[in-house]
């Protein structure tokens with residue numbers, strides 16, 4: 554066994570999966586080490602969610618192996634989660650259903666993710682961005698060794714996406730966990746990831762985000778537009794926080810909020 558395998562929390566070897574005559578995953582191998590952040594990127598339908606499900610053991614590959622460290626605690630934020638609209642459920646009630654939920658831990662993550670004001674709100678009335686934060690809190694309640702985020706910024710505006718991607722390495726440092734996430738935009742996740750795997754059924758290219766963005770396989774897949782310099786995002790120096798209940802709270806300069 555080599556050293557990368559000994560420190561891996563999760564590894565996959567030669568995964569193959571065919572559904573209805575379509576090769577969804579073709580010879581996928583990867584290693585995720587403790588404390589590492591890996592991002593899967595690729596166009597719609599390239600197999601990202603399927604790969605996540607196979608790595609989590611939710612779907613069986615036709616061949617190949619997945620090895621998860623014994624006793625690994627996984628916090629999973631799925632791409633979609635449909636709830637019965639007829640069932641009345643507050644954010645706190647929803648979080649209480651999660652494994653590892655306790656009053657203290659729920660309170661901790663409501664504060665840490667700046668969603669305390671939503672605690673008693675119905676989950677059916679949340680905005681897309683609020684729902685994403687609640688799902689993230691749910692994934693964090695288990696104190697994960699591995700945090701799996703399938704498109705965590707869906708329904709979040711660009712500023713919110715930047716804030717969320719800034720938060721992910723902070724959460725990794727706080728929990729000491731590994732992170733595996735799915736994203737569509739390499740430039741938005743660049744600063745938040747150690748390694749990028751560019752997927753299109755098979756692994757087209759992988760490595761540090763700077764290297765991947767210049768890789769001919771990446772450029773061929775995403776075109777020249779994505780290869781250009783990162784979009785110049787407007788940076789708004791905000792000296793206050795808009796709480797979910799609508800009131801404005803002033804905060805110390807330089808203190809990040811979600």
Ligand SMILES: Nc1ncnc2c1ncn2[C@@H]1O[C@H](COP(=O)(O)OP(=O)(O)OP(=O)(O)O)[C@@H](O)[C@H]1O
Pocket residue numbers: 572573575577595596597598599600601602603604
């Ligand atoms: N059970 C199945 N039967 C048939 N086709 C399937 C099945 N599961 C996945 N697929 C197909 O496999 C491909 C990969 O799907 P997957 O959801 O993994 O893509 P994705 O990269 O996550 O896409 P997106 O970015 O749109 O979320 C798609 O073409 C999908 O239709």
